[in-house]
Structure formats: structure tokens, C-alpha cells
Amino acid sequence: MTSQPAFRRVEPDARRASLIEACARVLAREGAAGASVRAIALEAGVSPGLVGHHFGGVDALIAATYAQVEAQVSAALDAAVAAAGPDPRARLNAYVSASLLPPIADNALLSTWIAFWSLVRARPEIARLHDEQYGRFRAGLEALLAEAGVPSPALRRTAIAATALVDGLWLELCLSPHTFAEGEAAQIAREGLAGLTSTGR
Amino acid sequence: MTSQPAFRRVEPDARRASLIEACARVLAREGAAGASVRAIALEAGVSPGLVGHHFGGVDALIAATYAQVEAQVSAALDAAVAAAGPDPRARLNAYVSASLLPPIADNALLSTWIAFWSLVRARPEIARLHDEQYGRFRAGLEALLAEAGVPSPALRRTAIAATALVDGLWLELCLSPHTFAEGEAAQIAREGLAGLTSTGR
């Protein structure tokens, strides 16, 4: 009889993408402590050695996963803003609401983010990626706040406060999802944002 | 010559306290990934076996450390409120400001908290402790908001928003301390709180 191939050869880029996806799933399911080379390789259906072969080490794989997940989140937020139309306030609300609604508020994704946070202290590369991500999120919020009429002097602080509000709700939504529903978190964020911006101008 | 004792016998309660303090220091310095039995025992100046002897396992030690750190934070917040005098708004501001100022905003303490968060998914006991801690913090905020005149229907959501605001600032202060100064975070929180409460009534 003809034996089927023991494994399939895949071009490097596709294999790397496959490993990144598997890493994201493991991080979401088991947290940072469970994201071992062997667990990720098992999830991807390959041998442990492939991680070292394509990424050099598990740290680089996790960093790449961070970058990819963040790109997806960023794209989803941009899409939500674009779909909200031209009204500045509507665009602002869309940005904040989308951050706390599926698919971004998906529990697995939030767990993945927590895992990244827990690695910030130990991995300088992850810390650098976090700074970039936080800066991007706040810059996006600043731009929308400026559109909505928040005056320039208060812009930075209002954006920081709004970012913190969203992050805090996001965090609690992940740590204990039963405290409040996803929809409630988004509503609280919108109401809070109204309060924050009414003070600033 | 007379050889000095190889170790000192300490009563269980004192030794447990010593191990908890060592655990907190290790968590602050190296994060959750570095909080191994051996690292904690080395920090405390004892042998690794003592952790098992006094706590049964490392999980119980970490949970006990969480409980103790949280008690210290809670006590510091209560003291800040008490020192603020009778004015409701001043008491509210004191509660929020104290959360983002030393010694609570101490970087080591915030790192400790991040380590706890990273353990919430894997350790049900830690998750339970987090729920209790979050509930206590929000309840304290709700009481102060009620004093300050926030009407009952908006109380819950205002408290959730304010808690999220503080947690988000706290988080960013820990992940990248260079983003803003400690004093700035507290100021942003006070301004944001004013906005949140002005909307609610």
C-alpha cells in the first residue's frame, strides 16, 4: 500500500503564520505560563523544533504574535470608525464601543493581552511593542477627540483618561467576565467618555 | 571555638509573614514567571522545603501574598480618606489620588499586581481573591460617590467607570512608567472623576 506523507512541506511565511495563530490560541486558552514551545507546536500540529527553526526562539514567536494580534485589533477599530460615518461624536463612540464589544472584547483575545502584559517586565522586546501599541491607541483616540472638538490643551490628558477608562473596563471584563456584560461595559464607556469630554471643553 | 547556630527557629506565624514578604519582593522584582519556590526561599534566607512546610505549596503562598498586599493597599486607602477630613468631594479625591500616588503607585507594588493578574486564569483561588478585591475597591468608591451626591441609579455605573479609570491609569503606570509622571496620573484621575460624576447627576 502507498503510505501517505508523514508531514507536509509549507513555505516559510505560511508556516510562520500558522505558528503565530497557534501561539495566540494557546495564550488565550492557558495564559502565558502555558505557552511553552511544546504546547504551541502541538497546537500547530508540528514538531517542537520548528519553532526554533522559524523564529530562533520562543520569545521571538511571542513577540510576533503580539504584533499580529495588535494589528488585527487596530484594523478592527479602524473599520468600526470608518463604518460610523462622518459625525465626529459617532466616530468617537464607535472607536470606544468597538474596543469593548466582540470581536475585540472576545474573552480569548483579552486573555491573550493579559498574557502579553505579564511578559512586559521580563521581555524588553515585548515592552517596546506595548509602548508602540499604547501610543497608537492613544493617538487614534486623540485624533478622534480633536475631531469632536476637544481643545488642544486638554487633548493629551483627555486621551489618556479615555484610554485608561477603556483599558480598565477591558481588564475587568477579562479577569472576571461575570461582573458585567460586554454590552454594559461599552455603554459605561460611552457614558464615561461623554463625561470626560464635557469637562475638557 | 564556639560555632554559631546554622539557622534560627522562628514561630510559625512570624516565619509565614517573612515568606510572604519575600514572595512579594520576588513578584515585584521578577514577575510571576520568576516567583519559584527556590527564588522565594533564597530571598527569605531559608531552604526551599520551608515553603511546602508552612504553606503546603507555592500556590497557597502566592494567594496569601495577594491577600496581604491587598490588605495593605486597602488600609492605605482608608487612611488617606480618613486624613482628608469630612468634605465628601475631598474624601473622594483622596481615595482616587492615593490609588495613583506612592506608596500604592510604587512600581514594585504595581508589578506585583500585574503578576497576580497573570495568575487569575490559571489559579481559581487567585481569581476568587481578585473578585473580592475588586468588589471591595468598587464598594468603597460607591460609598464615597454616594456621599458626594451621585444619585442611586447612576451609582453602580459611575463606580465601575471610576474604578476602570483608576485601574487603567494604574496599569499604564506599571507597564511603561515613562509615559507620564506619578503626579500627572493622579491629576488626570481627579479631572476624569470630576467629569464622570458631573454626567451622573
Added chain:
DNA sequence: TCGCTTGCTGAACGATCGTATAACAAGCGC
């Protein structure tokens, strides 16, 4: 159909993890 490139495997390595346990000794009570 055959050879060659190279993606891939799987075993092995040393380090470190949490835990269990037998032996030791500090220091109190007598």
C-alpha cells in the same frame, strides 16, 4: 525517474520546576 534543496522531525541535553521526605538541630521545659 532521479537528485537536490531544504522544510521538518525527533531525540537528547542541561537547567529548573514543585513536591516529598528523612535526617538534623535549635531551644524550651524539666
Added chain:
DNA sequence: GCGCTTGTTATACGATCGTTCAGCAAGCGA
């Protein structure tokens, strides 16, 4: 001063960690 309680140490165990690497084999090109 001496025995006893028990806090403490030191070691050993099995599991799992990240990484390495020699060799296999998939599948394209000739």
C-alpha cells in the same frame, strides 16, 4: 545539663522547560 518537640535543612525524584542538531524525506526541477 538533658531529653523532646518540632522548625529547618538537604537531598532526591519525576516532570517540564528552551534549545540544539544530525538526519530524514517531501516535492520540485531536470
